[in-house]
Amino acid sequence: MESVLGRYRNLTILVVVLFLQVLGLAVQVKRSGDAESTRLIRIWAVGAITPFERALVWTQSGGRNLWRDYCYLRGVRAENRDLKQQVEQMRLQEVRLSEDAEQAHRLQSLLAFKEQFISKTLAAQVIGSGGSDLSRIIYIDKGKNDGLKPDLAVITANGIVGKVLMVFPSVSQVLLINDQSSGVGVMLEKSRLQGVLRGTADGEVTLERVMSDEQVSPGETVLSSGGEQIFPKGLPIGTVTSVKPGKEMFLNIHVKPAADLARLEEVLVVTEKQEQSPVADSGGRVRAADILAARLPSVPDKPVAAAGTSIPGQGTVAKIQTVAAGSAKTAGTERQAATPTASPSALAGKTPEHTSVSPTSTPVAGKASPAAKSVTVDGMAGASVPANSPSSKRKTQQEKPPVAQSNSQPPVTDDNRH
Amino acid sequence: MPITYTSGEQIEVYRFSIPVTVGVPLIALFLQAFLPRRIPAFSYVDLPLLVTIFFAMARRSPIAGLFTGAAIGLTQDMLGPYPIGIYGIAKTVVGFGASSLGAKLDVENVGARFLVTLVFYFVHAGVYFWVARFMVNLTLHWSWSHGVVAGLVNAVLGVGLYHLLDKLKQRT
Known part of the structure; x- marks a missing residue:
């Protein structure tokens, strides 16, 4: 037995290392996405990387502002x-x-x-990404210390960006709407058809769950429906770029996000939404x-x-x-x-x-x-x-x-x- | 010029200083997290994977290779939204494979480096998707167009990067 292990020493170590990682994964999966179990080591990793990102972003934006605000005024x-x-x-x-x-x-x-509108937002700067081409997440320079919590909507002036996924003391992780695990309840502006917006492996955005017998035309605006209780209803998300027959009885609709998700610099986190009955003038x-x-x-x-x-x-x-x-x-x-x-x-x-x-x-x-x-x-x-x-x-x-x-x-x- | 070693040939094994061993992977992870926001095309590149392959091939020790891959992969997992271990497993396999292959191939050869990087990019992607879909139950979809382009980009970039990192090698 000893000689066998010695002969396949490298392979044995590989199996052991893989087994330990699989075990760790199983524990995390069993806790069904509970991020708290790995929170501490994530804080370490994020804490090691983000200070450099903050410094670089600060230097970059400082230099750019200096040039734009004081030099280049043509x-x-x-x-x-x-x-x-x-x-x-x-x-x-x-x-x-x-x-x-x-x-x-x-x-x-x-x-x-009852109408819902944004009553309070917090401006944040994008400082980095998740470091993977398969997951579309970004890091912003505001965190728990600034009052952020998971599942807050993140937007720009142009449209929806994503939602806060994890919150660390001074930074937060934001899941973009073009991530594969993202899902947003949406509706089409003109036809008021409802569907689910999802990301793809390529970082594109598709509109799912729209029946193939419905009329959807390219150029139509896609708005948030507010169904998932994260995004206020009526915020712009993007425009339909192409409509093709898809699997089963649904259309394959591609959407171009209104916000430029690849070049985000500043975003707004919706920290407070308000729901009230509209005040009608009785006069x-x-x-x-x-x-x-x-x-x-x-x-x-x-x-x-x-x-x-x-x-x-x-x-x-x-x-x-x-x-x-x-x-x-x-x-x-x-x-x-x-x-x-x-x-x-x-x-x-x-x-x-x-x-x-x-x-x-x-x-x-x-x-x-x-x-x-x-x-x-x-x-x-x-x-x-x-x-x-x-x-x-x-x-x-x-x-x-x-x-x-x-x-x-x-x-x-x-x-x-x- | 043969790219495989015969039994009579001496295999050159390299080592690296501690700052290089720790610093290069950390810089790769930092750049991977930072650059794609500024240069969207950079999202095709997997710098931590290239660094894993480089260290594994240079050291030519499967154990060192798998531990290097595991460490880089697990750190990369910590920055992402998914459970920790998906990249860890994928890069462990790549580190082990690349170092095992490094003992048999002349990995100083540009063509060999290109092919090894291309092959291990797909190995990495395959293991990642297998683990993500069947062990973590993530709803990931494989895109061939994205995969092929990213594989070629990484292979080309890897050849250049290895050339730079060669200067940090120390002979044993």
Whole structure:
């Protein structure tokens, strides 16, 4: 026996080493995916690797920011101008859409519909991956110390990225949606068909469980359905790139993720979701044109101070510093009035002041401006304000907040940004 | 030029300093975790596997090879989401096989290195999938297109990498 073992010494050791590892695997599998059993050694390994990754990422982003923010500023002015125009257009678009949203909210409240939205997020930086081409995971630089826990949704501004899988003291492991073991409940935006999104060995993403007799067309947007209770409903996931007949009675649908999963740098972890019934405005019907009119400038009787500032290509905007509360014409806040050619966007952002105005009780009792009738919006053809938005009507509506403000969902915020 | 050894030929066995023995696998693991996020094409590369094959072939000792493979594989498992041991088993087999083969082949030869790396890439992938599917019950799917491309990429990269790592060898 001894001679046999000696003769096959190498093979014997190989078998023993393999047996020990198989035994270790069996123990882990028997505990059915309980990561706690191997947590300590994982912490050691992650703790040994991630400090170097953090240092490299910090150096890399520091150098890039230095270059981008202080050296390479070519085209920034033009970009800034374009973005300002874009903001103007989007603000007006928001006004138009707010009424539709209000109607939807009213209907939802009639049906006792509960809506879920993101109320708190935490920004995190991607510092590394799992070191395997077969598993698609990333490491982020926020962990248990930052309040993270498993099964939190990880997103970007473009769409869903994945979910938190394991949490370590200062880093977390995130399973991407293109990992083979990942599964996300999704629905198609137009047809509202539901399915399961899974990753493939190639790192691609497919939509499963859609019957072959359904109509799915390339280009259709895929949204989260919220079925797995991890991702809030309605977040963008990607777009359908191809549709082919698949196995059995299901379609083989390929999806291009909206977030660039291969080049993630910063992500948002959804740390808090909120579920509430939509608040429907119980008041009368409000027209988009009226809301727009409520946001338009009004000329105070006697502006205390006017300092003309000029925005290129947008006419002169007079910034009027109103007198502090207590004075007859005061508000204690800055308001902006526009010349007939000025952009109303400069005023649109001041809605809260307008919404709280009451001609009889509030110091800022701006009278309806004649200019409101003739204001035109730069870059917005046909976006002139209707001339029949009377000042009296405006005042009446100003007693309650505009729908656009009172019902808009809270945006994805980063209130824990470090 | 023959690539197999005859009984009369002396097999050259190398050893490595402790910093190299520990540092090179750790750097490989670090790069494997770090680079694919910056260079997506790097996800095809399995640096820890290449390092395992290199050390196994250079030492030409099956026991040293299997322990090197086990250590690198288990550490790689610790960074991933799956149970620890899948890469460990796969790289143990590769370490043992590569060192056993290293005793019979002239692994200084570029062609032999290319072939050995290509073959052991598939051995590694095969063992990994077998363990993952039938022992851990993971729902992994094999992709031939990905496997073939990754095998060739690793084999080409391995030849270059071995050439660099040859400079760290010490004669026994």
